[in-house]
Amino acid sequence: MATCDVCGNSYDAPLLISVQEREEHGVYDSFECAISALAPRCATCSTTVIGHGVQSDGRMYCCAACAARIGDHGHVDRVDAGVPRDPS
Ligand SMILES: [Zn+2]
Ligand SMILES: [Zn+2]
Incomplete structure (x- = not known):
């Protein structure tokens, strides 16, 4: 389980996305939340x-x-x- 960085939802199949220019990665429960945070x-x-x-x-x-x-x-x-x- 992981908690989405955007909406706070606990999800058992999270997306872990790294951006090359950043040192950290984000945790998201959906592409929608990842786009909201990163795009x-x-x-x-x-x-x-x-x-x-x-x-x-x-x-x-x-x-x-x-x-x-x-x-x-x-x-x-x-x-x-x-x-x-x-x-x-
Ligand atoms: Zn989310
Ligand atoms: Zn425009």
């Missing part, structure tokens, strides 16, 4: 960034549009590779 927040809209996100000068954004909203226009969410999008 960064977008610097513009504060949404939880679960995927890769967009990083610039130490800031994390959920998407290129959020980066552009505060003046960082060096990112794109999608690159048009010349592939037709609608086959019909």
